[in-house]
Amino acid sequence: xxxxxxxxxxxxxxxxxxxxxxxxxxxxxxxxxxxxxxxxxxxxxxxxxxxxxxxxxxxxxxxxxxxxxxxxxxxxxxxxxxxxxxxxxxxxxxxxxxxxxxxxxxxxxxxxxxxxxxxxxxxxxxxxxxxxxxxxxxxxxxxxxxxxxxxxxxxxxxxxxxxxxxxxxxxxxxxxxxxxxxxxxxxxxxxxxxxxxxxxxxxxxxxxxxxxxxxxxxxxxxxxxxxxxxxxxxxxxxxxxxxxxxxxxxxxxxxxxxxxxxxxxxxxxxxxxxxxxxxxxxxxxxxxxx
Amino acid sequence: xxxxxxxxxxxxxxxxxxxxxxxxxxxxxxxxxxxxxxxxxxxxxxxxxxxxxxxxxxxxxxxxxxxxxxxxxxxxxxxxxxxxxxxxxxxxxxxxxxxxxxxxxxxxxxxxxxxxxxxxxxxxxxxxxxxxxxxxxxxxxxxxxxxxxxxxxxxxxxxxxxxxxxxxxxxxxxxxxxxxxxxxxxxxxxxxxxxxxxxxxxxxxxxxxxxxxxxxxxxxxxxxxxxxxxxxxxxxxxxxxxxxxxxxxxxxxxxxxxxxxxxxxxxxxxxxxxxxxxxxxxxxxxxxxxxxxxxxxxxxxxxxxxxxxxxxxxxxxxxxxxxxxxxxxxxxxxxxxxxxx
Numbered sequence: 001x002x003x004x005x006x007x008x009x010x011x012x013x014x015x016x017x018x019x020x021x022x023x024x025x026x027x028x029x030x031x032x033x034x035x036x037x038x039x040x041x042x043x044x045x046x047x048x049x050x051x052x053x054x055x056x057x058x059x060x061x062x063x064x065x066x067x068x069x070x071x072x073x074x075x076x077x078x079x080x081x082x083x084x085x086x087x088x089x090x091x092x093x094x095x096x097x098x099x100x101x102x103x104x105x106x107x108x109x110x111x112x113x114x115x116x117x118x119x120x121x122x123x124x125x126x127x128x129x130x131x132x133x134x135x136x137x138x139x140x141x142x143x144x145x146x147x148x149x150x151x152x153x154x155x156x157x158x159x160x161x162x163x164x165x166x167x168x169x170x171x172x173x174x175x176x177x178x179x180x181x182x183x184x185x186x187x188x189x190x191x192x193x194x195x196x197x198x199x200x201x202x203x204x205x206x207x208x209x210x211x212x213x214x215x216x217x218x219x220x221x222x223x224x225x226x227x228x229x230x231x232x233x234x235x236x237x238x239x240x241x242x243x244x245x246x247x248x249x250x251x252x253x254x255x256x257x258x259x260x261x262x263x264x265x266x267x268x269x270x271x272x273x274x275x276x277x278x279x280x281x282x283x284x285x286x287x288x289x290x
Numbered sequence: 291x292x293x294x295x296x297x298x299x300x301x302x303x304x305x306x307x308x309x310x311x312x313x314x315x316x317x318x319x320x321x322x323x324x325x326x327x328x329x330x331x332x333x334x335x336x337x338x339x340x341x342x343x344x345x346x347x348x349x350x351x352x353x354x355x356x357x358x359x360x361x362x363x364x365x366x367x368x369x370x371x372x373x374x375x376x377x378x379x380x381x382x383x384x385x386x387x388x389x390x391x392x393x394x395x396x397x398x399x400x401x402x403x404x405x406x407x408x409x410x411x412x413x414x415x416x417x418x419x420x421x422x423x424x425x426x427x428x429x430x431x432x433x434x435x436x437x438x439x440x441x442x443x444x445x446x447x448x449x450x451x452x453x454x455x456x457x458x459x460x461x462x463x464x465x466x467x468x469x470x471x472x473x474x475x476x477x478x479x480x481x482x483x484x485x486x487x488x489x490x491x492x493x494x495x496x497x498x499x500x501x502x503x504x505x506x507x508x509x510x511x512x513x514x515x516x517x518x519x520x521x522x523x524x525x526x527x528x529x530x531x532x533x534x535x536x537x538x539x540x541x542x543x544x545x546x547x548x549x550x551x552x553x554x555x556x557x558x559x560x561x562x563x564x565x566x567x568x569x570x571x572x573x574x575x576x577x578x579x580x581x582x583x584x585x586x587x588x589x590x591x592x593x594x595x596x597x598x599x600x601x602x603x604x605x606x607x608x609x610x611x612x613x614x615x616x617x618x619x620x621x622x623x624x625x626x627x628x629x630x631x
Contacts, residue, residue, distance in 0.1 A: 051398055053631035070403035070627065080398040086391030088298065095297060102293050103399035139395075146400065 004029045004150050004182035005050060009059035012045045018206050019045040023059070025201050025211040027184060032176055034193035034214075035186035036277055037203035043186040044083055046203065047152050050184075051080045064149055076105050079148030083155050085139045089128035093121060093138050097145075104146045112145035119167070133164025137171060144175050151175075153185040157192060165189075169196055190274045202277055204284030214273055221276050223269040224252040224262065235261045242279035253279040291401055291409040302379055303417060309374075310421065313367050314428055320360055321432035327351060328435045348439045361436070368429045368451035372459035373488045375418050380467015381480040383414050384626065388475035394631050407626050411619060414464050422460030429456065443600055444527035446496035453604040458611035463488060465618040472625040495607065501529050503606045506593040510535055513580045518590045525597030537587035553582035 005027035012020040020042035027033050035043050048054040050061060052068035052075070061067065066074050087096060093116060101107045116123060121134045130138070136156055143151060153172075157165040173196055175181055184201075187193050193200075200217060202210040210217065221241070224234075228250045234240070237260030242253045253271060254262075262268060271279075296303075331351055335344035343350035384407075387393040397403050430452040440448055449455065466487050471480040506529050509521040518531060534542050542548040546557060557579050595603070 048631060053394055053397060055628075055630060070397065072400045072402050072405075075398060075402070076400040078398065080394070082391055082394040084391045086393075086395045088392055088395075089390065091297070098297070099294050100399065103291065103396075103401045105400050142395075143398075 002029050003027060003062070004031070005061070005063050005184065007046075007050075007059065007061040010046070010049060010056055010061050011058035012042070012049060012054065013057040018057075020049070020203075021206045023203070023206075023208050025208055027182065027199065027201070028213075029182050030180075031199040031213075032183040032197040033185070033199040033201055034190075034197040035184055035201045035203065036188070036190065036193065036281075037186075037209075038281055041203040042206045043203055044154050047080070047154050047184070047186065051078060051152060053080075072105070076146070077149045079143030079146060079151040081139050081143050081151075081153045081156050083158070085132075085136055085156065085159075087127045087135060087139055090126055092124050092126050093130075094123040096127070096138060096142055097123070100142050100145055106147040108145045108147055112141045115141045115144075115171070119171075131164070133160050133167065136160055136164065136168050140168060140171055144171075149180065150182045150184070153183070155186050155188070157187060157189060165192065172196060190277055194273050200273065200277065202280045204281050207284070209280040209284055210277075217276060218270065218273060220255050221271055222254055222256055222262070223271040223275065224250075224254055224266040225269065226250060226266040233263060235263055238262060241276075242282050291405060292413075295409055295413045299379070299383075299413065302382075306371075306375065306379070306417075306421065309371065310424060313371070313425075316360075316363065316367075317428055317432045321435070324352065324432075324435040328438065351439075352436070364429065364432065365447050365451060368425060368456055369492070371425055372418075372422065372456060372463050373485065375421060375460050376463030376467035376484045376488070377481055379414050379417065380464040381471050381484055382477050383410055383468040383471060384622070385468075385471030385475055385477040385480045388471075389477060397631060403627055404623075407623065411468065411622065414468060415461060415619070418460040418464040419457065422457030425460065426453065426456040440525075442525050442527045442597065444500065444595060444603060446492070449496070449500070449603070449607075450492070453601070454608035455604065455611075458608035458615075462491075462611045462615045462618070465615045465622070469618045469622045469625070472622050500603065500607060501527075501595070503603055504595065504599060506530075506595055508591060508593050510589040510591045513583045513588060513590050518592045522592055522594055523596060526594040527597075528592060528594045530591070530593040533591050534583070535589045535591045541591060549579075549583065550586045553579055553586065556582050 003026045005025065007023055007025050010020065010023040011018060019040075023042070023046060035046070037043050045054065049056050050063050050068055052070055063074070064077050068074060088099075091099075097109065097112055097116075100112070101109055113123075116138065119134070119137050121130065121137060127135060127138065136159075140153075140156065143153075157168055160168060169192060172183065172185075176183060176196070183197075185193070185197070194214075198214050200210065200212065200214050201208065212220075226249070228245055228248050234252075234254070237257035239255045239257070240252050241255055244251045252266075253276065256262070328347075328351065331343075331347055335341060335347070338344070384393075387396065396406055433448075433452055437443060437448075437452075443449060443452070450459070463484060467480060467484045470483045470487075471477065474480055474483070507526075509518070511517040511521050513534075522528060522531075532544055534544055534548060536542055536548070546554055549557070
C-alpha cells in the first residue's frame with residue numbers, strides 16, 4: 001500500500017511562532033486517519049499545508065504523489081472541509097451543486113442530488129437557513145461529489161449535536177465503504193474517531209507525537225501498574241510515555257519495543273486508544289511546560 | 291467559473307444596472323430639453339439681437355432652482371457611481387470570501403486560484419469598464435449645452451464628469467476596492483479605505499496635480515484695470531492672475547513692499563483718509579500707482595492652461611488612473627496568490 005500523504009520535517013511559522021514544526025507523517029492509501037491534538041497543536045495548519053491553501057515555511061510534503069499546489073491537477077483529487085464549514089450563505093444547496101459541477105472535472109451530480117434528497121435537505125433554501133447538521137452534510141457531500149482520492153476534514157463534527165454527528169459520520173463511513181478514498185479527519189472527540197478510523201496521528205505543541213496504525217499502536221502500548229518504589233526499574237526497550245503516581249502505586253503508559261521484557265512485578269493491562277492518545281498529549285504538555 | 295461569478299454577484303450587477311437606468315431617465319429628457327432651450331435662445335437672439343436676455347445667456351438660461359438641483363444631481367451621480375462601484379462591487383469581491391471562509395471552499399474545487407481570481411477580476415473590471423463608458427457617454431452628451439456656458443472645463447465638477455474620466459474612475463475605484471479587500475480581508479475596512487482614497491484623489495488631483503500636467507502659458511501686460519484679462523483666451527483655466535513681474539523679470543506678489551519706493555510713497559499719499567485699507571488699491575487699480583509701476587518697468591502676469599489642451603489633460607489624467615489601476619491589479623494578484631488562505 002502506497003502513501004497518500006508523506007511529509008518530512010514540515011513546518012509552518014507565523015512571525016516567530018512555529019504553528020507546526022518538524023512534522024513527519026505518513027498516511028497510507030485507503031486509511032482513515034484520525035488527526036488529534038489539543039487546541040493550537042497545529043492540526044488545522046497541517047491540513048491547510050496539505051491542501052495547498054497555505055505555503056510551508058520548511059520541509060516537504062507529497063500528497064497523492066504531488067507537492068500541494070494551487071493548480072487544478074492537484075486540487076481535482078483532494079476534498080477539503082474547513083473547520084468553519086464555509087458555504088455561501090445566500091446561495092442554496094442547488095446553487096452549490098451547480099458550482100461544483102462548473103468548477104470540477106469529475107462531478108457526481110446524481111450522487112449528491114440523491115444523497116441530499118435521502119437526507120431530506122431542501123435544495124432550494126438558502127444555506128444560511130439550514131441547520132448546522134444540514135450544512136455539514138451539504139459541505140461533506142460537495143467534497144465527496146468531486147470524487148476525491150483524499151478527503152481532509154478539519155473538525156467537521158465539532159459544532160454538531162450528537163444526532164447530526166452520528167449522521168455525518170455515517171455518511172463518511174458509507175463513502176469510505178464505497179472504496180478508493182483516503183480520509184484524514186481532525187477532531188477532539190476521541191470516541192468518534194475510534195469508531196471510524198484505523199490510523200492515528202497525534203500532534204501536540206506543533207510536533208508529531210505519534211503517527212501509526214491503530215492496531216499496531218494498541219499492540220505496542222501497555223499500561224503498567226505496580227508499587228511506586230519499582231517505578232525506576234524497567235527493562236530495556238520500555239519507553240515511558242506518561243506516568244502517574246499515587247502514594248504507593250505507579251501507573252505507567254509505555255511503548256514496548258519488540259525485544260522489550262517487562263519485569264514481572266508490573267501488572268500489564270491493555271490500554272484503549274483513547275488512553276494512549278491522552279498519554280501522548282499529556283507527555284507533550286509536560287514537555288512543553290518543563 | 292463565469293457562471294459562478296455571475297450567480298454569486300448578479301444581484302450587485304443588476305442593482306447597478308438599475309441605478310444607471312434611473313440616472314439615464316433623469317438625464318435623457320433634461321438633456322434634450324436643455325439643448326432645445328439653448329438652440330431656441332440662439333435662434334431668437336440671432337433674429338432679434340436686441341432682446342435684453344441675449345446680451346448674457348449665461349445669466350438668463352437654466353438659472354431656476356430646479357436647474358441648480360439638476361446640476362448637483364448630475365455631478366453627484368457622476369462622481370458617486372464610480373465610487374459606489376468600488377464600494378459595492380470592488381470591496382466585497384474578495385474580502386467577503388475571506389471573511390466567510392468561502393475562499394477555502396472555492397480554492398479546493400478543481401480550479402486554480404489564479405484562474406478563480408482572474409475570472410472574478412475580469413468580471414468586476416469588465417463591468418466597471420462598460421459602466422464607465424455608459425456613464426461617460428451619458429454625462430458628456432448631457433453636458434454639451436452647459437459646456438457652452440462653462441468658463442473653463444478643467445475645474446472640479448466639470449473635468450471629472452466628462453470625457454474619459456468616468457471610465458478611469460470606475461476602473462480605478464473598483465480595483466482599489468478589491469485590492470484593499472484582498473489586503474485587509476475585511477469588507478468594512480476595505481470600504482473605509484476605498485472611500486478615503488476617493489476623497490484624497492478628488493481633492494489632490496483637481497487642486498495640486500492637474501495644473502501641472504503641462505507648463506502653463508504665461509502672458510504679461512501693462513498694469514491697469516482688466517489689462518491682463520484681454521490677454522487670456524476664452525475657456526482657459528486660469529491658474530494665476532495679477533502678480534507683478536519687476537524690471538529684472540522676477541515675479542513678485544502685488545503687495546506694497548514689492549513696489550519701488552516712489553510708488554510706495556504714492557500709495558500713502560492717496561490713502562483714503564477715513565481709514566480705508568490699502569488693499570483696495572488692488573481692486574480699484576488707482577491710476578497714479580499703476581502708472582508709477584509701469585514707469586518702473588513692472589508688468590502684470592497671468593498663467594493659464596488654454597482650452598485646446600482639454601483632451602491632452604483628459605488623456606494624461608485618465609492615463610495616470612489607468613496606470614494606478616494596473617499596479618493595483620498586480621498587487622491584488624500578489625496578495626491573493628502569494629499569501630495563505
